[in-house]
Amino acid sequence: MDNVTPPTERPGLPWENRQQLGLVAATIATVRVVLLDATAGFQVMRRQGGLGDPLLFALILGTLGGLAGILWQALMSLVTPVLTGAASEMFETMAGLGIFAVLMPAVVIVSLFVTAGVVHLLLLMVGAARFGFETTFRVIAYSYGSTAVLQVVPIFGGFAAAIWVLVASIFGLMAAQETTGAKASFAVLLPLTLCCLCVCAGVAAAVALGVHSGLK
Amino acid sequence: MRLCARQLEPRELDHEKLWAGVSLLAAGLALAIPEGWRLGLGCPFKAVTGLPCLSCGSGRALQALLHFDPKTALGCNPLFVAALTLWGAFALYAGVVVVLRAPRLRFVGDWQPLRARVLAGVLLAAAANWVYLLARGI
Numbered sequence: 253m254d255n256v257t258p259p260t261e262r263p264g265l266p267w268e269n270r271q272q273l274g275l276v277a278a279t280i281a282t283v284r285v286v287l288l289d290a291t292a293g294f295q296v297m298r299r300q301g302g303l304g305d306p307l308l309f310a311l312i313l314g315t316l317g318g319l320a321g322i323l324w325q326a327l328m329s330l331v332t333p334v335l336t337g338a339a340s341e342m343f344e345t346m347a348g349l350g351i352f353a354v355l356m357p358a359v360v361i362v363s364l365f366v367t368a369g370v371v372h373l374l375l376l377m378v379g380a381a382r383f384g385f386e387t388t389f390r391v392i393a394y395s396y397g398s399t400a401v402l403q404v405v406p407i408f409g410g411f412a413a414a415i416w417v418l419v420a421s422i423f424g425l426m427a428a429q430e431t432t433g434a435k436a437s438f439a440v441l442l443p444l445t446l447c448c449l450c451v452c453a454g455v456a457a458a459v460a461l462g463v464h465s466g467l468k
Numbered sequence: 469m470r471l472c473a474r475q476l477e478p479r480e481l482d483h484e485k486l487w488a489g490v491s492l493l494a495a496g497l498a499l500a501i502p503e504g505w506r507l508g509l510g511c512p513f514k515a516v517t518g519l520p521c522l523s524c525g526s527g528r529a530l531q532a533l534l535h536f537d538p539k540t541a542l543g544c545n546p547l548f549v550a551a552l553t554l555w556g557a558f559a560l561y562a563g564v565v566v567v568l569r570a571p572r573l574r575f576v577g578d579w580q581p582l583r584a585r586v587l588a589g590v591l592l593a594a595a596a597n598w599v600y601l602l603a604r605g606i
Contacts (some may be wrong), residue, residue: 303486351502358497365490377587379580386481445522 264298265394267309282309286398290420294427297394299387306393307364310400314360317400317413322352324406367443368392371421374439380431391424418444469579473571484562484572491559498530520601522594523548544606547597 263269265285270278285293326349368389375381375388395417402413418440425436476482513521525545532541533552541549565572 303481355497355500358493358500362490362494362497365486366494369487376579377583377590379583384481385483 283398290423294424306390310393310397313397314400317403321403378435380435395420469577488562520606525606
């Protein structure tokens, strides 16, 4: 990782400066810049500085968004009983919702790391990983956290979040890994194609390998 | 490109510690999730086209693995089981080196000549897996 830009060269996303800006203001500003101007946002994002900051951001917003999404689905399943079997069992009981709420943070963490791991492996394979895994993880985490808030919008929020996270991730990788749109799109969209939007209970994302290493 | 064992450099990301932790959490989740949920909510691709997607059968494979039935798991989705096995092997290695504070294995050298072949291998494996799922009517 000899070509990594020192962290001080980039001012960082508002979330990375939340001590100065305040927690709420920094959160709102980060969500706004990632949703509305991802390229500008990820051009200032630090490429290093630890996994804790982006993980915390994604964990808070991802858990809240995920719970909101599941709540809307539960309400919808009551109104329109289109779900059957495991799905209805999952959503139609308070116990099911309770279990999901407890597991949600762990699902968010595992999903984030597995997604970032797969995307980074694919970037390595197409020669687009100019910077290390941490950079890819930061892009995925900030994209995921920022777009997760859209799930509070009923019915269309989940769809919007699913599409927007892809767009933000692609623009984010282009800016942070300094790669082309084609290569960033390949890395982000191929896992989606492989899984084709299957919502397999969290751990099914284990399609990914844990193999990573310091390949450059 | 070759594999070598070396100590972590200052401020270098400890991948082994990270992935050992993530693997433990994922394993805990797999066990904690109620049995019926592991099968997921159904595949939208299959619902629309009638054809399996590349990850169809993964939920059933996971379910079978958790019941110590690798043969059934392999039959459901071989690529998923292979990926999970690789992940498991890496997690085991990561756990051991973290506990023993042993040197870490890293690839060194130029991997560019291998890159295209690895990518082709991954795509070929995915395609072969899909053909298998189609043939088996998973």
